[in-house]
Structures are given as structure tokens and as C-alpha cells.
Amino acid sequence: MITAKDLTKVYRLRGREVTALDGVDLHVREGEIYGILGQSGAGKSTLIRCVNMLERPTSGTITVAGEELTALAGPSGRANSALRRARSRIGMVFQHFNLLSSRTVQENVELPLEMLGLPSRERARKAVELLNLVGLADKAKSYPTQLSGGQKQRVGIARALAGDPKVLLSDEATSALDPETTRSILQLLRDLNQQLGLTILLITHEMDVVKTICDSAAVMKGGRVIESGTIPELLAAPGSELAKELYPVAGEVASTDRTVLDVTFHQGLDNQSVVSQLSRMHDVEVEILGASLESAGGRQRGRMRIALPKQPADNAASIGFLRERGLRVEGMRVMAADAVVTRDNKDVPAMEGAK
Template sequence: MITTTGLTKVYRSRGREVTALDGVDLHVREGEVYGVIGQSGAGKSSLIRCVNLLERPTSGTVTVAGQDLTALVGRGPRAGRELRQARSRIGMVFQHFNLLSSRTVQDNVELPLEILGASGKARSRKALQLLDLVGLSDKAKAYPAQLSGGQKQRVGIARALAGDPKVLLSDEATSALDPETTRSILQLLRDLNRQLGLTVLLITHEMDVVKTVCDSAALMNNGRIVESGTVSELLATPGSELASALFPVSGDASGDDRTVIDVTFHGESATRPVISQLSRTYNIDISILGAAMDTVAGRQVGRMRIELPGRYEENVVPIGFLREQGLQIDIQDDRPVLVKEGAK
């Protein structure tokens, strides 16, 4: 649904150059909620602004719903019109809502429809329908200043949906909100994704957001995507930074003569009693040092840090047993790499 290839953005200001995007290949499938996470300055906002051509990419291509938007940039009035039309099918939600304070809630939602040239009657019908969808039908005549942060963001979302977009882009839509309001806005985005089949690309720096609503995620660093995949793929990737940030576990070995391993449960393996099977089959006592279990996209996933008696060499067979059960195993070991198991 959204594909970028070799997307590069170099900002030039006062003789200085900043490479905000450095060859980004992004692929967001139709109907999924895709989260991009990364530290401040990683290039997240630049990416989203290049996807809807608010910002002109320095090089590379952006394709949304099968249309190459980059091919339309600067190609005369006809291409300009096509670009505007294509952009009206991409909704955008902002961190600070960007509502016009002199306009009522309804008039804010109608704004993109005015730009598209819809008649007054059609505009107001659509705006009221959208306000109902986001749970704000009673606030149509209110002004933004009379609303809470969460309500303002609902208006922002209703406005973003005015052009019947196939794609919704959200740049830190919840980072100005308290945790409870954040949850309700995320739930709304999830509902819209399901009800309208909307593809959502959202930028965040909060892991919880990814955990709550995303089907897939990418980690950005220095203008590049360094990891990406569905949440279950990430969990199944040895050493994935995103997976360990999503499900952080901690805990140290209780002595030298111990083996500490991180077990990642995902898919079917999450529901089988593997730890007690392991204990019974090999007659060993297992200590749980830390755990993080959660439901992601309706499936139970999580990690557990466990400790087995004896050194790694003595636990090769039980660890093999866990792997056979389809679990992802990462050995936590600070001894030299030679005795440490490599990736998989």
C-alpha cells in the first residue's frame, strides 16, 4: 500500500547539509497498522512528510496505493492536480492537532472538503458523519479551545478522514496526551483500521504504542531503517533490538554455575506448558528471573528469562528441547563468544 525505495532526504540550510533519510526502503501492506519507532532526530517525521510529499524527497520513490507520487512532482499543472488528488487520499494526523482556533469543530472537519470543492450540504453531512465516527457528535459547534487534548485529536482524526483516504499517516498523535487518553486514541485508530480497512502508518517513540496497535514495526536510526517486520517476525529474530525493547526482561544469574536464557513465546508455542514439560522431562529445577507477557494483535506473546542449573555445556539438550518446541532462545552469557551459541 505504501512503498518507498531508496528514499533520501537531504536538508540544506545556510550552507549546511543534513541527511535526514538515507536510502529508506519501506513496505507497508494494505490494511495493516505499521509503526515506525526511533530516537529523536532519527528521521521519522522526515519519512512521513516525504510519504505524503509535504516534503520533497531528494531522491528515491514513494508509491501509495499503486501510484508513484514522486513521478508527479514538478511535472506541470496536470501532474500537480493529480498530486493534489492523490494527497487528498492520504490523511494526516499531527502531534499538536493543528486545528484552526477561529473555526468550530465542524468547520475544521469541513476544511479539506472545501478545498476539494464539495458543496455546503455535502460538506456538513460528511463532517457530522465523521464526528459521529470519532465519538464527538455533540461537539460540532464547539471551538477547539473548549475541548480536551483527546477530543482535539479526535477532531484531527475526523478531519484527516474527510477525503475518504485509503491511508492514514500519524506523526506522534498521542505524545501530547496522558496515558489513558493515549489508549483511547490508539483504540480509535485500531477501530478505524478495522472498520474502514484503513492502512495506518504511525510514528512514535513509545514502545507501548507499537505493542498496543501495530501489526508491523520498523526501527529507524540515523535516517535508515535498521530493523523491520511483523511483530511476530521481530520476536522470532535472534538479537532483535525491537523485540527486546517490546518485551524487556531483566534478571541476573544467581551463581556462576548457572545458565540464563531468554525464551520468546509467540504464536502457538505461547499456549503450551513448555516450561513445566522441560522441568519434568529433564528433572531440573527452573527459576524464572523475569517475564513480560502480553497480547499483541490478539495473540499471546512474550519473553521469559529463566535460569537452569549447571553451565551451558550441561544444558545443550534441554535448550535443544526448547528450540524444538518452536521457541526463540537467546543465551545470556558473558563468557567468551567461543562457548556462546551464535545466532540460531
């Protein structure tokens, strides 16, 4: 649904050049929720504004729903009628809502429809329909100053849906909201994704946002995408920094002769206690040192750090048991003499384990 190829954006500021995007490639599939993560200055906002051509890239291409937007703008970069039509099919939700205080909630939602030239009766019907969709039908005649932050963002979402977009862009839509309101807005976005078949591209600096609703994610740093993929793919990738940030595990590793393993539930394991099965079937004492697991739809995803008695060579059958159930197993090197612990980023060999 969204493809960026070798995207570059260079700003000229006070006689010098600043590269905001440096050869970015991005591929967002139809119907998925895709998160872009990164710290301030990573290039996230520039990227999302290039997707709808609010910022014209210096080079590279942007294609949305099969239409190359970078080929639609005129030589001067100004929007022409073809680009404006394409933009009308891309909704945008902003961090600070950007509502007009002089207009009622319904009139704010009607604004893009007014710009599209729809008659007043049709605008009103559509606006009421959208406000009902986001749970604000009773606030149609209210003004933005009378709303909470979460309600304002729901109005912003309703307005973004006015043109029946195929793609919804979200620019830090929840960063100005409290945790409970954030959860309700994320649930609304997920519901809209499923009900309307919307493709959603969102930028955020919050890992919980990605964990809660995203199907795929990318990490940006210094204007580049340094890691990307579906959440299961990222969890399955050895050494994935995003996986470690999404599901951090901690646990003290004592100076004792044992095998310490990081186990990743990357495919969404059926909701059953693998640890209990391992302990029972292999008659082994399993100690859970730390875990970051979530369950959705009866399936688990995340990471767990466990300790098994004795050396890795003695635990080959246990490691094999975990692998047979679709888990990725990484080892930690534990030296009993002086309790030196170092991370082994490679998968544990099936018959060797961590040393």
C-alpha cells in the same frame, strides 16, 4: 500500499548540506499498522512528510496505492492537480492537532471537504458521520478550546478521514497526551484500521505504542532504516535490538552452576504455561529470572529469562522441548567461579546450549 525506494532528502542550511534521509527503503503492506521508531533527528518526520509529498525527496521514489507520487509533482516541485488528487486519499494526523480555533468541531472536519468542493449539505452529512465514528457526535457545535487533548485528537482523526483515504499517516499523534488518553486513541486507530481497512503509518518514539497496535515496525537512526520487519519477524531475529527494547528482560544471574536461557515467544504461543509443562514433563526446577510478556487473543508474545539447574549439556532435552513449541532460545555464558556473565547473541545449538 506504501513503498519507498532509495529515498534521500538533503537540506541546504546556511551554506552546508544536511542529510535527513539517506537511502531509505520502506514497504508497508495493505491494511497493516506500521510503526517508525527513532530518536529526535533520526529522520522520522521527514520520512512521513515525504510519503505524502509535503516534503519533496531529493532522490528516490514514493509509491502509494500503486501510484508513484514522486512522478506527479512538476519540475519545480509544486503540487499539480494529479498530486493534489493523490494527496486527498492520504489522511494526516498531527501531534498538536492543528485545529482552527475560529471554527466549530464540525466545521474543522468539513474543511477538507470544502476544499474538495463538496456542497454544504453533503459536507455536513459527512462530518456528522465521521464525528459519530470517533465518538464525538455530541461535540459538533463546540469549539476546540472547549475540548480535552484527547477530544481534539479525535477531531483531527475525523478530519483526516474526510476524504475517505486509503492511508492514514500519524505524526506523533499521542506524544502530547496522558497515558490513559493515549490508550484510548490507539484503540480508536486500531478500530478504524479494522473497520475501514485503513493502512496506518505512524511515527513515534514510544515503544508502548508499537507494542500496543503495530503489526510491523522499523527503527531509524541517522536518516537510515537500521532494522525493520513484522513484530514476529523481529522477535524471531537473533540479536534484534528492537525486540530487546520492545520486550526487555532483566534478572540477576547468580554465581552458580546452572543454565540461563532467554526464551522468545515470537509466533504468538497459545495461552498455556510452557514453563509449567517443562517443569512437569522433564522433572526440572525452572526459575524465572525476568519476563516481559503480553497476551492478546489468548496468545502470548514477548521474552522470558529462565534458569535451569546444571550445565547446558544436561539440559538438551529441555531446550529441545522449548524449541518444539515454536520458541527461540538464546543462551547466556555463566562462569561459576567468578560470576562473570556475558551475552551469547547466537541461538543455542540444540544439543549444546549455552556454556
